[in-house]
Amino acid sequence: MSVTRLQYPAGFFDGVSAQRQQVEVTIAAAGLLITKPDASTVWWPSEEIEVTDRGQPVRLCRKGRPPQELIINEAGFLEAARLGRESGESSLAAKIVALLAILVALVWSLYQFVLPAIGERIAASVPVELEERFGRAVADRFAPPDSRIEDPRAQEAVEEIGRLLRAELGRTRYQFRFYIADDPMVNAFAAPGGHVVIFRGLIKMTRSPHELAAVMAHEMQHVRMRHVTRALLRTLGIRALMSFIAGDTSGLVFDVAALAGDMHFRRNDEEHADREAMRLIQRAGFDDRAMVKIYRRMARETADAPGPLQYLSTHPEMESRVETIEKMARGGAPRALLPGRKWPPL
Amino acid sequence: MPYCTQCGSEMAEAAICPSCQSPEPVPAPPSSSRYELKFVGSGAPMLWIYLVTFLLSILTLGIYYFWGRTRIRRYILSMTELDGERFAWHGTGGELLIGWLKALVVLAILIGQYLLFMLGLGTATGEVMGTIILYAGFMMLMPVALVGAWRYRFSRTSYRGLRFAFRGRVMPFFKLYVAGSLLTIITFGIYFPVFASKIQRFFCRHTFYGTARFDYDGKDSALVGPWLLALLLFIPTLGLSLLWFTMRQANYQWSYSSFAGARFRPSYTFSSYFFLIFTNLLLVVFTLGIGYPWAEVRGLRYMCSRLPLEGVIDFASIQQRAADATATGEEMSDMFDADAMDIGLGF
Numbered sequence: 001m002s003v004t005r006l007q008y009p010a011g012f013f014d015g016v017s018a019q020r021q022q023v024e025v026t027i028a029a030a031g032l033l034i035t036k037p038d039a040s041t042v043w044w045p046s047e048e049i050e051v052t053d054r055g056q057p058v059r060l061c062r063k064g065r066p067p068q069e070l071i072i073n074e075a076g077f078l079e080a081a082r083l084g085r086e087s088g089e090s091s092l093a094a095k096i097v098a099l100l101a102i103l104v105a106l107v108w109s110l111y112q113f114v115l116p117a118i119g120e121r122i123a124a125s126v127p128v129e130l131e132e133r134f135g136r137a138v139a140d141r142f143a144p145p146d147s148r149i150e151d152p153r154a155q156e157a158v159e160e161i162g163r164l165l166r167a168e169l170g171r172t173r174y175q176f177r178f179y180i181a182d183d184p185m186v187n188a189f190a191a192p193g194g195h196v197v198i199f200r201g202l203i204k205m206t207r208s209p210h211e212l213a214a215v216m217a218h219e220m221q222h223v224r225m226r227h228v229t230r231a232l233l234r235t236l237g238i239r240a241l242m243s244f245i246a247g248d249t250s251g252l253v254f255d256v257a258a259l260a261g262d263m264h265f266r267r268n269d270e271e272h273a274d275r276e277a278m279r280l281i282q283r284a285g286f287d288d289r290a291m292v293k294i295y296r297r298m299a300r301e302t303a304d305a306p307g308p309l310q311y312l313s314t315h316p317e318m319e320s321r322v323e324t325i326e327k328m329a330r331g332g333a334p335r336a337l338l339p340g341r342k343w344p345p346l
Numbered sequence: 347m348p349y350c351t352q353c354g355s356e357m358a359e360a361a362i363c364p365s366c367q368s369p370e371p372v373p374a375p376p377s378s379s380r381y382e383l384k385f386v387g388s389g390a391p392m393l394w395i396y397l398v399t400f401l402l403s404i405l406t407l408g409i410y411y412f413w414g415r416t417r418i419r420r421y422i423l424s425m426t427e428l429d430g431e432r433f434a435w436h437g438t439g440g441e442l443l444i445g446w447l448k449a450l451v452v453l454a455i456l457i458g459q460y461l462l463f464m465l466g467l468g469t470a471t472g473e474v475m476g477t478i479i480l481y482a483g484f485m486m487l488m489p490v491a492l493v494g495a496w497r498y499r500f501s502r503t504s505y506r507g508l509r510f511a512f513r514g515r516v517m518p519f520f521k522l523y524v525a526g527s528l529l530t531i532i533t534f535g536i537y538f539p540v541f542a543s544k545i546q547r548f549f550c551r552h553t554f555y556g557t558a559r560f561d562y563d564g565k566d567s568a569l570v571g572p573w574l575l576a577l578l579l580f581i582p583t584l585g586l587s588l589l590w591f592t593m594r595q596a597n598y599q600w601s602y603s604s605f606a607g608a609r610f611r612p613s614y615t616f617s618s619y620f621f622l623i624f625t626n627l628l629l630v631v632f633t634l635g636i637g638y639p640w641a642e643v644r645g646l647r648y649m650c651s652r653l654p655l656e657g658v659i660d661f662a663s664i665q666q667r668a669a670d671a672t673a674t675g676e677e678m679s680d681m682f683d684a685d686a687m688d689i690g691l692g693f
Contacts, residue, residue: 013507018556018664020431020506052434053424061434069434069507092390099397100636106404133465 011071119233135193143181190219210290217277287334381655387425389640413439437502489523514552539569564602608657
């Protein structure tokens with residue numbers, strides 16, 4: 001058994017002068033006794049000692065004001081003074097790898113489970129007026145009022161289809177408004193609160209009012225099931241998480257309307273909206289085969305088209321979505337929709 | 347009784363006494379020496395602190411972040427040495443949290459008015475009004491936040507057992523800052539190097555180490571020429587001229603700055619700094635961010651190793667000022683004394 005050494009030479013700063021003093025440190029039961037060359041002593045009680053550096057040399061600081069410092073250049077001091085161990089870096093790499101793995105798992109589960117759950121909770125408590133207001137801002141941003149088509153014939157057709165669908169939609173807190181954007185893209189989107197924007201390109205592509213009704217039914221179901229608000233809150237949560245990872249909260253001071261630009265529905269939401277749209281079409285007595293047709297055509301169209309066609313954009317998924325609604329389609333005789341009109345109305 | 351003609355001590359006959367003839371007793375003027383600033387930390391321990399901070403921050407809904415920040419600072423300062431002695435950090439996570447809460451209240455007011463304007467006046471006019479107030483508010487808060495952060499940071503930093511202290515007041519700096527910002531805007535940016543020089547002077551002349559002080563005696567207008575050149579070459583050099591100017595400015599400002607009577611002798615160069623930034627970028631990108639602490643270490647090494655001091659620092663004569671020793675307690679900190687600069691509130 002080795003005898004623990006109790007006395008060590010050390011450098012000392014007394015907190016009064018910047019001059020370094022050479023002292024002798026004696027390890028005692030309740031602290032450290034510092035003896036200066038002139039035999040005067042300073043007592044550091046254990047509870048005020050903080051180890052500021054466990055490397056070589058070891059550095060200690062006495063908390064309080066002014067701070068006093070001890071620098072001990074000899075190995076074994078920390079253990080002898082029962083202040084822990086001197087640092088070795090051998091195990092650090094393994095510790096870092098383990099922690100990294102934990103972090104990746106944690107962030108992934110946050111992204112996958114926690115954020116959506118929180119988004120859901122918040123979405124449920126967002127008042128309709130706020131959604132409505134916010135939806136207007138989003139619609140104004142992505143389809144500015146001066147770029148909308150004010151064609152009474154087309155508008156009337158859209159409104160009429162919207163009215164018939166609304167009648168079968170059941171209870172919902174939203175008032176639907178339909179805008180036609182003067183844009184050749186084959187696209188439509190639902191902003192929160194019932195603002196539905198339909199692009200010129202989409203209307204031109206439909207071969208019957210039933211086809212347009214299918215797309216509108218899909219968007220209206222997104223609104224009814226609050227997918228938009230949820231997706232937005234999810235995007236917000238992910239942003240928050242990202243900026244938190246980057247340690248920069250300024251990412252949270254943002255333009256919420258612009259945020260809607262990089263928002264995505266989840267595949268689940270899309271499929272859900274598809275199924276509900278199909279049911280809505282059938283309840284309204286529209287042509288459910290038309291829905292299958294327009295989906296097919298849009299899938300083909302967007303496969304060839306360059307650029308960001310968000311609507312129905314991912315292809316393997318699109319295939320299975322078309323299959324799903326195809327199975328649901330019953331193909332009965334549809335009711336007449338907008339009889340005697342030239343189609344497309346644009 | 348005759349005296350030595352040099353030192354006046356009693357002698358048998360009038361002459362120069364032996365002690366005055368020999369060179370030893372005449373105290374030689376202290377020879378100028380070089381004080382190296384060095385960062386001796388390494389990447390792995392820093393990465394460890396970052397990862398632990400991140401994990402605990404998630405688990406504590408962000409609260410731990412402030413304590414993690416404090417650990418990083420403690421590590422960085424304890425691994426920085428001047429003339430072989432290390433610095434030390436004495437701040438706490440609680441102080442950072444309180445500073446953040448103060449900043450949050452101010453930020454909430456600014457953002458709140460923005461939203462109110464937007465919703466109240468309709469999008470177009472409301473956005474303009476709200477945005478103006480938002481930016482004006484940030485411009486006014488900036489000097490207040492800067493002084494608060496400097497006060498906080500220096501008062502929590504020690505070296506050789508003595509505390510630093512920043513004693514600049516908010517009002518004079520506020521005036522300096524607002525006037526400088528406006529002049530910079532009015533002159534289309536030409537005034538900027540003068541403004542930066544004034545800030546450096548304010549900063550140095552109010553920063554103390556015990557009884558010793560920093561100083562700056564550069565000329566405010568010295569860098570107007572290089573600045574104009576940098577602006578002129580901004581487009582042809584794809585913005586690199588700004589990087590060149592930053593280094594030029596750092597060299598100028600530090601070489602006219604001094605600490606406790608010793609002058610800084612900076613040797614930053616554009617090429618070395620560009621190389622550092624470029625390689626650090628590669629280091630971070632190709633390790634998917636894991637290499638960030640190593641990049642930080644390289645940056646700190648660069649900044650420190652090229653900023654030695656030359657002259658005479660008489661450490662024995664530098665004493666702790668009683669005021670600084672007590673001003674570190676929470677009870678003394680006034681409402682501006684908060685660090686909102688480092689915690690990303692959009693400043």
